[in-house]
Amino acid sequence: MINLFSDLHAAPMISIMMLVPAIAALFLLLPMSSRAVRVLSLCATLITALFSLPLWELFDKSTAQMQFVERIPWVDLWNLEYSVGIDGISLPLVLLTLLISPVCVLASWQGITTRLRGYYACLLLMESIMLGIFVSLNLVLFFFFWEAMLVPMYLLIGMWGSERGRVAAMKFLLFTLAGSIFMLVGIVAIFLLGGRTFDIAALSRSGLAQSAQIWLFIAFFIGFAVKVPVVPFHGWQPDAYAEAPTAATVIMAAVLAKMGTYGFLRVLFPFFPYAAQTFLEPLLVISLITILYGAYCALAQQDLKRLIAYSSLSHMGFILLGIATLSSIGIQGSIIQMISHGVITGALFLWIGTAEERFKTRMLRDFGGLSRVVPVSATVFTVLGLAATGFPGMSAFVGEFLILSSVFQGHLIIGATAIFGVVLGVVYMCWAYYRMVLFNPSSLYPQGVGDLRLREMMFFTPLVAVVLIVGVQPGILLELMRFSTDHLVMALHSVNAVTHVAGGLQ
């Protein structure tokens, strides 16, 4: 294996990986049959996914350095390079993107019947853009992808969503834009304050003045918080998740939400360690509110997609909670939870998609007795439901356990309250499970509803496999990121120590 890929070290692997889906999207401009469109898109995403093998094999787990780095001069006036690279924090997210994209193509195989070329072009562009966000090493490139993402996503929700998709798409776009423009002002300011550079590594070492850190932290926080989303910036989320076509919902829940939390780890905390320390308590409280509010709202939902949307909100709160502890364990737990939540929530939305295709409804009250009608499908839902509640042996358990154990060290009350979130999570999942799988079969089911098909099993299998593997053997992920998270936490605390001393001297 090693020999097979060793030549690739010199190749601009990351750029090629990002370009494959984008080029395939360009090919979709040509007229072709709908079957060709689907096959081309699937091939493009699968070829891109193949890049995970050399990335996995060649990635050096014993360093926190950026790897596979490519640097090309880009804009001299801005002192800007095209620079991409991967470290232990971004690699899991890149792998998640590579996994989710072919799944999304497969999941749209039958559900999408109109304007296929545009649809798949948007999906493929989304993959390129998502990869771009996780590998960018400078703020301009990061922001470039961050904003560019709005275009295909807006079209996906608006054009292929349900009737109210157009409104939801506009809401999604305006919320995200409103958040990211504050980030834009922050980027401009940090360029001028931090020594005229956009390089993320250089800015992480720049040691900004404390008052500047506070303001810039707020500006960047709003940008990232809208994307996660964090209460009170979540107004767009339930609508967008519910109205979007299945694949778009999966992308939003599985990957886009992670862009926000990734921003916390890559930009927000390394740049503004003093501010992060200052806002530690408010951040923990906001995460807690997000957990409880999301779970509480999920209890009241009839629409299954909205239920999972709110549960996703609640789980994102856990991820933020772990990050906000500023401890290595908490951050590792959060990254595991990012992957786990991406896979589990993604799979749940996919499952809802398959159910909706069969039963033409998403309302809890219209379901019942699925275990008798579609046993295989019901089994998949059982596994996913257990995974979502954080059942031991599944990936979410590992993530939540690490997060909560780090929260309990020092923030006992917050940790204890967060447990309520877990309990509420069990309550709404059990209720939904009881209502859909165990209750009496609905008399309204269409005739001749079939169970999961091979194509559908094809995308559930890898997702469930990841859930179980990470749940039983979290070490594979942990050892990827250990050095990077340790490095991050060390940098945070060393800078904090310096600023504390400086503060003491004043």
Place this chain on the structure above:
Amino acid sequence: MSELSILRPEIVLTLSMLCIFLAGLAIRSKVVLGLMTIAAAGVTAYLVPSVSGSGFDGMFIADAYGTFFKLLFMLTLILGAMLGIGAPVIRERHASEYFCLLMLASVGMMCMASAGDMIVLYIGLELMSLSVYVLTGFHRENLFSNEAAMKYLLLGTFATAILLFGTAIVYMLTGSTNIAAIAAHMTAGGNGGSPLLMLAVLSIVVAFGFKVAAVPFHMWAPDAYHGAPTPVTAFMSVGPKAAAFAAFGRVLVDGFGPALAVWTPAITVLVVLTVAGGNLLALRQDNVKRMLAYSSVAHAGYMMLGMLAGTRVGMNAVMTYLAVYAFMNMGVFAVMLMLENGEERSAYAGLAKRQPLLAIAMLIFLFSLTGIPPAAGFVGKFQVFLAAVGAGHTALVVVAVIFSVVSAYYYLRLVGTMFMSEGDESVACSTSGALILTVAITVAFVLLLGIVPSLVLFG
């Protein structure tokens, strides 16, 4: 004679204009006359970088700053001519007048960009304005077009009168109308804080506000933009606006740069009002052309933000913005011309189904106008914000970006109409090669400049 040589581009363009005017007596073909105009613009653009220096006692300056603007004017002239060739509203029998007026306005704009003296600025401004007034009323059987021209003429004359008033006071205070002499006087600390200086500078700012259609001096803009034939609207939303920035950049930044504190508060107020007013009023427009008129008002606000830095660095940002803006705004109007009844929102309904490529082009223009990368509009906004934050106007930039979210709503509502609603299948789409070419060129540049910003960054 040697001094005349720095006027070479202007002279060539004027002579070509006369030739085309004479040729128009014999040739009635829009395509031929249009191609002649484009050729003349091309030759002029070729000559522009070859001249440098200043002449006529510093009244006329050919420098890199002027060169950039002149090239931009040639670009708008070429695109304006192409729109004229493709648009049926410009009749074959009036073609030579259309092209001649475009060229004459361009000569005026070139003088403005090279003005080293308030008098040259005034002459250039009048030449440009008079040509554009006529162009606004070019659709002479159309009452709406006539009304627009009349409004524009009256308010425009008012503005130039105010400019003259300001210039007269400046002459009284400094003893010169030369911009360099004014700067020397200001640096020496003359008249610091005198009410007369304040009045003079405010008059100049007001005149400037009129010309770039800054709120509250924008009243003429929506009517003039809406009433004018669409190719003219496209031209005047870019060219004259750029010329005003070029000339007033010289006056305010170079001339009154040392007296920054006098005019920046006034421009600050204009920026806030323009960005807020332009975007909020655009929100309420049902007519697409009128919406774009207000959006053009709002964009002037973002450009003024760059000017606020009060330095050439700030002006460089304005130049970047203008270059990008020229492509995206011309592109939007080209798409509008391609659709039958393109001023109405209904013409865009379901465009993605009927003309997918045209809809994608429009999508790129609208996202560019919103300022979303990888479209070039982002580069302009980013550069202007860098200049303004660098000069300490962070709060103002925050206000500006908040209103850019408002602008996203009305631009993307149109995207929604194109991509997410069903429309009338029978709406015709022009097959004019000139228009298709214009759209193709502008789209290519909007994407190219977004990905390779160095092409329009000046440092």
